[in-house]
Amino acid sequence: xxxxxxxxxxxxxxxxxxxxxxxxxxxxxxxxxxxxxxxxxxxxxxxxxxxxxxxxxxxxxxxxxxxxxxxxxxxxxxxxxxxxxxxxxxxxxxxxxxxxxxxxxxxxxxxxxxxxxxxxxxxxxxxxxxxxxxxxxxxxxxxxxxxxxxxxxxxxxxxxxxxxxxxxxxxxxxxxxxxxxxxxxxxxxxxxxxxxxxxxxxxxxxxxxxxxxxxxxxxxxxxxxxxxxxxxxxxxxxxxxxxxxxxxxxxxxxxxxxxxxxxxxxxxxxxxxxxxxxxxxxxxxxxxxxxxxxxxxxxxxxxxxxxxxxxxxxxxxxxxxxxxxxxxxxxxxxxxxxxxxxxxxxxxxxxxxxxxxxxxxxxxxxxxxxxxxxxxxxxxxxxxxxxxxxxxxxxxxxxxxxxxxxxxxxxxxxxxxxxxxxxxxxxxxxxxxxxxxxxxxxxxx
Ligand SMILES: Cc1ncc(COP(=O)(O)O)c(C=O)c1O
Numbered sequence: 001x002x003x004x005x006x007x008x009x010x011x012x013x014x015x016x017x018x019x020x021x022x023x024x025x026x027x028x029x030x031x032x033x034x035x036x037x038x039x040x041x042x043x044x045x046x047x048x049x050x051x052x053x054x055x056x057x058x059x060x061x062x063x064x065x066x067x068x069x070x071x072x073x074x075x076x077x078x079x080x081x082x083x084x085x086x087x088x089x090x091x092x093x094x095x096x097x098x099x100x101x102x103x104x105x106x107x108x109x110x111x112x113x114x115x116x117x118x119x120x121x122x123x124x125x126x127x128x129x130x131x132x133x134x135x136x137x138x139x140x141x142x143x144x145x146x147x148x149x150x151x152x153x154x155x156x157x158x159x160x161x162x163x164x165x166x167x168x169x170x171x172x173x174x175x176x177x178x179x180x181x182x183x184x185x186x187x188x189x190x191x192x193x194x195x196x197x198x199x200x201x202x203x204x205x206x207x208x209x210x211x212x213x214x215x216x217x218x219x220x221x222x223x224x225x226x227x228x229x230x231x232x233x234x235x236x237x238x239x240x241x242x243x244x245x246x247x248x249x250x251x252x253x254x255x256x257x258x259x260x261x262x263x264x265x266x267x268x269x270x271x272x273x274x275x276x277x278x279x280x281x282x283x284x285x286x287x288x289x290x291x292x293x294x295x296x297x298x299x300x301x302x303x304x305x306x307x308x309x310x311x312x313x314x315x316x317x318x319x320x321x322x323x324x325x326x327x328x329x330x331x332x333x334x335x336x337x338x339x340x341x342x343x344x345x346x347x348x349x350x351x352x353x354x355x356x357x358x359x360x361x362x363x364x365x366x367x368x369x370x371x372x373x374x375x376x377x378x379x380x381x382x383x384x385x386x387x388x389x390x391x392x393x394x395x396x397x398x399x400x401x402x403x404x405x406x407x408x409x410x411x412x413x414x415x416x417x418x419x420x421x422x423x424x425x426x427x428x429x430x431x432x433x434x435x436x437x438x439x440x441x442x443x444x445x
Contacts, residue, residue: 007135007137010131010134011134019043019044019356019360019369022356022357022360022367023039023367030362038365039360039365039366040365040366040367040389040420040421040423041386041389041420041424042367042368042384042385042386042387042389042421043356043367043368043369043384043386044367044386044389045179045331045332045386045388046244046388047238047239047240047242047244047301047331047388047392048242048391048395049242049297049392049393049396050242050392050393051241051243051246052241052242052287052293052294052297053293054286054287054291054293054294055237055241055243055283055284055286055287055294057286058282058283058284058286058287059246059279059283061283062278062279062282062283064279065279066278066279067278068274068275068278069275069276069281070275071265071266071269071270071275072099072262072265072266072269073100073101073250073275073276073281074100074278074281074282074285075095076285077100077281077282077288078095078096078098078099078100079095080284080285080288080289081095081098081100081252081288082094082095082097082098082252083289083290084288084289085098085235085250085252087290088211088212089208089211089222089224089225089233090222090225091222091224091225091233092228092255096262097252097254097255097258098250098251098252098253099251099253099262099265100248100249100250100276100281100284101250101251101265101269101276102248102273102276103236103238103244103247103248103249104207104209104234104235104238104249105128106247107234107249107250108128108129108132108205108234109132110265110268110269111205111232111265112132112133112136112138113136113264114261114264114265114268115171115203115261116169117138117168117169117171117203118138118139118140118141118170118171119133119138119139119140119141119170119171119172119173120141120158120161120170120171120173120202121133121140121141121143121173121375122143122145122151122152122153122173122174123142123144123145123374123375123376124145124180124334124375124376125142125173125175125375126175126179126207127369127372127373127374129173130142130375141161142375143158143161145157147336150181150183150325151178151181151183151325152181152183152189153174153193154189154192154193155189155193155195155196158193158196158197158202162196162200169201169203170200170202170203171202171203171205172193172202172205173205173207174193174204174205174206174207174223175207175208176206176207176211176223177211177213177214177327177328177329177330178330179210179331179332180332180333180369180374180382180384181325181332181333181334182309182325182326182327182329182331182332182333182334183325183327184214184220184329185221185223186221187221187226190221190223190226193223194223194226194230197227197230198229198230202230203230203231203232203254204223204227204230204231204232205232205234206223206224206231206232206233206234207234208222208233208234208235209235209236209238209239209249210240210329210330210331211235211329212239212240212298212302213240213301213302213329214302214328215306215309215310215327215328215329216328217302220329224252228254228255229254229255229256230254230256231254232251232252233251233252234249234250234251235249235250235251235252236248236250237249237287239330239331240298240301241287241294241297241298242301243287246277246283246284247276247280248276248281300399300400301392303399304392304395304399305329305330305387305388307404307410307413307414308387308390308414308421309327309330309331309333309387310326310327311410311411311413311414312333312385312387312414312418312421312425313325313326313327313333313387315421315422315425315426316335316385316425316428318429319428319429320432321339321432321435321436322336322337322339322428322432323335323338323339324336324385327387331387331388332384332385332386333384333385333387334382334383334384334385335368335382335383335384335428336381336382337355337381337382337383338380338381340381340432340436341379341381343435343436343438343440344381344435346438347435347440349442350378351371351378352370352371352374352376352377352379352380352381352382353370353371353372355368355370355381356368356369356370356371356373356383358431358440359383359428361442361443363441364430364431366424366428366431368383368384369383369384369386370382370384387418387421389418389421389424390417390418390420390421394417395417395418398413398417
């Protein structure tokens with residue numbers, strides 16, 4: 001018998017795997033009753049687009065660079081990232097403040113391992129942070145946010161919460177645009193949060209992986225520009241350049257203790273994985289240096305995300321009983337089912353984890369993410385709705401060929417090019433309607 005480390009039990013199945021297994025199981029079950037199973041894919045948060053061509057070409061050209069590389073990232077790339085961050089986010093252009101790591105997720109793990117302190121996570125949250133903290137034996141606090149503030153943490157709430165904690169350093173995770181709510185923090189909100197953090201010596205881990213998808217990017221502000229002495233800014237190639245599988249993330253370090261942070265990182269990297277795949281690093285130089293084609297790509301994909309996000313949001317808003325956030329960036333919005341709590345309980349949906357099972361069950365076939373995967377308490381019936389279920393390649397071409405210029409055309413565009421999202425919204429509407437009339441049939445196991 002093989003014995004396992006207890007720590008591995010601290011990590012629950014990541015949402016994509018869990019939902020994948022649920023879909024497969026459901027498929028099997030439906031197959032036995034002759035069901036032509038297809039499901040509405042509101043669960044997965046992967047970019048639907050192919051990566052920008054110059055990046056793919058650069059990877060082909062650099063495939064021969066097979067030697068080991070610097071643990072913190074090759075200088076050429078760190079220089080390119082620093083320049084990119086200065087151009088887009090007004091962060092200081094200093095390559096010494098940049099580290100390259102195994103995706104944003106991987107850099108979170110490395111820095112959680114290096115920087116001491118309990119972790120504060122505003123909820124609802126992306127699944128990634130809490131299991132890492134748990135695995136590393138770090139204490140973490142899920143901190144509730146509220147619909148009246150669009151689920152954004154306020155400075156007052158943070159101040160109040162910090163007042164309940166004992167001393168010691170704390171790490172605040174901020175995520176803007178937010179997964180799962182699609183909300184973007186404004187400059188004034190960040191300024192207020194930063195001043196609370198400065199007062200209490202709180203370190204900010206700012207996850208800005210969706211920053212460049214912000215629909216109105218001219219308004220985007222990184223808290224790294226406001227609180228440079230205490231903020232780590234995380235970003236990478238996964239979302240805006242659609243290259244999640246390249247596993248390349250970046251972090252812009254605070255302007256204090258930079259050398260010491262890097263020493264820790266180099267030790268960990270050298271011990272665990274040596275360096276990020278060398279050809280990918282060389283290719284990524286192209287993705288971060290000034291490049292007109294990549295800028296065009298970012299602009300076009302951002303517009304498509306806006307059209308898809310806002311139109312799908314409008315379809316969900318018209319479903320009575322749901323309270324839905326209006327996305328300003330990222331791949332998601334948040335649908336609050338709490339007004340239907342009594343009906344859900346009556347139908348046998350006991351908790352928020354059960355909500356995704358109910359939505360997925362026959363004949364609804366709606367894949368979403370709920371419950372633990374959003375760090376929600378059991379009695380909170382919220383769901384993350386991802387609006388990226390379409391063929392990015394085709395939609396990109398269609399958008400360039402005929403750009404929709406008003407809301408009507410945008411709705412028609414979504415109906416034509418993302419029909420599964422439109423029928424998925426109808427399926428949710430039917431689910432809610434039958435919930436209200438008490439006729440909801442659930443094949444829950
Ligand atoms: C908020 C957030 N942060 C980080 C990640 C992971 O990023 P990466 O692929 O760079 O590890 C995701 C991916 O879903 C995400 O939604």
